[in-house]
Amino acid sequence: MMLYIRMGITVLVGLYTSRVVLQVLGVSDYGIYGVVGGIIAFIGFLNGSMSGATSRFLTYELGRETEGKLKETFVSSFWVHLIIAAIIFVLAETVGLWFLYNRLVIPEVRMDAAFWVYQFSVASAVVGITQVPYNASVISHEDMDLYAYVEIANVLLKLLIVYLLIIITTDKLILYAVLYFTVSFGIAIYYRWYCIHHYEESRLNLIWDKEIVTKMLRFCGWDLYGNGCVVAKQQGINFLVNIFFGVALNAGISIASVVGGTLSGFTGNITLALRPQIIKNYAQRNYISMQNLISQGIKYIILLQACCTIPFVLEADYILHLWLGTVPPYAVVFCQWMFIASLFSASNGILIVAIHATGRIKYLSYVSGSISIIQLPILYLLYSNGQDPAWAYILGIFGGIAMVVVNTFIAKYNISSLSVRQLFSSMIIALFIVGLLTIPFVLIQQQVDSSILRTIGVALGYVLSVGIITFLFVLPKNIKVRIIKRMDFLHHK
Numbered sequence: 001m002m003l004y005i006r007m008g009i010t011v012l013v014g015l016y017t018s019r020v021v022l023q024v025l026g027v028s029d030y031g032i033y034g035v036v037g038g039i040i041a042f043i044g045f046l047n048g049s050m051s052g053a054t055s056r057f058l059t060y061e062l063g064r065e066t067e068g069k070l071k072e073t074f075v076s077s078f079w080v081h082l083i084i085a086a087i088i089f090v091l092a093e094t095v096g097l098w099f100l101y102n103r104l105v106i107p108e109v110r111m112d113a114a115f116w117v118y119q120f121s122v123a124s125a126v127v128g129i130t131q132v133p134y135n136a137s138v139i140s141h142e143d144m145d146l147y148a149y150v151e152i153a154n155v156l157l158k159l160l161i162v163y164l165l166i167i168i169t170t171d172k173l174i175l176y177a178v179l180y181f182t183v184s185f186g187i188a189i190y191y192r193w194y195c196i197h198h199y200e201e202s203r204l205n206l207i208w209d210k211e212i213v214t215k216m217l218r219f220c221g222w223d224l225y226g227n228g229c230v231v232a233k234q235q236g237i238n239f240l241v242n243i244f245f246g247v248a249l250n251a252g253i254s255i256a257s258v259v260g261g262t263l264s265g266f267t268g269n270i271t272l273a274l275r276p277q278i279i280k281n282y283a284q285r286n287y288i289s290m291q292n293l294i295s296q297g298i299k300y301i302i303l304l305q306a307c308c309t310i311p312f313v314l315e316a317d318y319i320l321h322l323w324l325g326t327v328p329p330y331a332v333v334f335c336q337w338m339f340i341a342s343l344f345s346a347s348n349g350i351l352i353v354a355i356h357a358t359g360r361i362k363y364l365s366y367v368s369g370s371i372s373i374i375q376l377p378i379l380y381l382l383y384s385n386g387q388d389p390a391w392a393y394i395l396g397i398f399g400g401i402a403m404v405v406v407n408t409f410i411a412k413y414n415i416s417s418l419s420v421r422q423l424f425s426s427m428i429i430a431l432f433i434v435g436l437l438t439i440p441f442v443l444i445q446q447q448v449d450s451s452i453l454r455t456i457g458v459a460l461g462y463v464l465s466v467g468i469i470t471f472l473f474v475l476p477k478n479i480k481v482r483i484i485k486r487m488d489f490l491h492h493k
Helices: 002-043 045-064 067-102 108-140 144-167 172-198 210-245 247-283 287-324 331-344 348-358 362-373 375-384 391-414 420-447 452-474 477-492
Strands: none
Touching: 002 108, 002 144, 002 172, 002 210, 002 247, 002 287, 045 067, 045 108, 045 210, 045 247, 045 348, 067 108, 067 210, 108 144, 108 172, 108 247, 144 172, 210 247, 210 362, 210 375, 210 391, 247 287, 247 331, 247 348, 287 331, 287 348, 287 420, 287 452, 331 391, 331 420, 348 362, 348 391, 362 375, 362 391, 375 391, 391 420, 420 452
16 A cells, blocks of 8 residues: 555656656656666666576575575675776776667767766666665565655655756756755665664675575576666667657657656556565465466456556547647656556566575576567668668567567466466456447547546546446455455444
């Protein structure tokens, strides 16, 4: 519940701040910020691999209740991340700078501003890398209320950034990069202070457990390929659109990324909340409970993803014009196709957690990574032959479906007691409900002119419809009974 309160505030503030930042920076500078920051995301894919490894091993040791091993795991992972941060810094100041000056299409008059945006993005990346063990500890201990409070503070501070952008007269693009880094740095410092004072294992010393580090690096080594391919695909799309269509369409991608990241965060909360329990159940060899968590999680994540995405897909044009005023080229189309693709790949997050719990991720990384990266040469060929920019996200639908199918069988291969039939049934039931409920709202949209009332009606109507159907036909009987008893208790109270 705390995570959803956080997301509610994040959505409201995020939508407002994105509009103002776009207006203050302008389409060109907003596009520059998105594509330059993407260089760091591409270079920092090492961080994504180690983040998954750290979270998995910390949660696994918590599940086994081995306090000594828990501390050794945390401290060893911190030193590994410090080394990675140094590697990223060197790569960013050599290869990354070369790419900035020699390959990106940026107006000459804005190159100096792009350079400073890049430098503060590098600083943010380095801080973020060394922050990973602390964030992993908070999630592993399931302190979701703290995580929610801090992230709410993070969002409100970014609201302050927007205000400062308006009142301070200087280069707005550079100022935005400086303020964004300052907020990220402050949040990181608070997380570290909290962990040191509440989790014994997070107090640093000179521990370097070779066995733990070896297991982590082996896990990371395979995860590195998968994460590297995913990040390469995401940033490759940004770069290809920049090369073929210019910086104006990068602004459209940036808007799609902001909206997509904000709305998909609602469903990401399910994965975040279930992750520790799935891994702990695996560590304790409680496979029946693990199966139930995965199956129910798949249903809920698809249905919640639909609540967030279907109303937006139907009303995207009106919402974006109402929100932004001036909508960057292709922003509406990018958002619509991205959300449709995310609906088909929604259950991937739960399946990946299940596979990560086993520590055997070789096939997951190799197959999923290959499915991601192969989309880039296909996209290049499509763009070279004059195809529509929207293919960047249309390809994601086919890739997402392929990943879900493959990852289901990989999970079964790693955990023999899992039921593939049950997993696929969960997906099919949820997608069937989504498709069936979408039809009447499409018909309503065709009969009623665009307005704020129609948009609100479509959104509330769809959410209520999904909620009712979920309660009647999806929730297990014991959960229904508990909800009814709770509502009855609140009524009498």
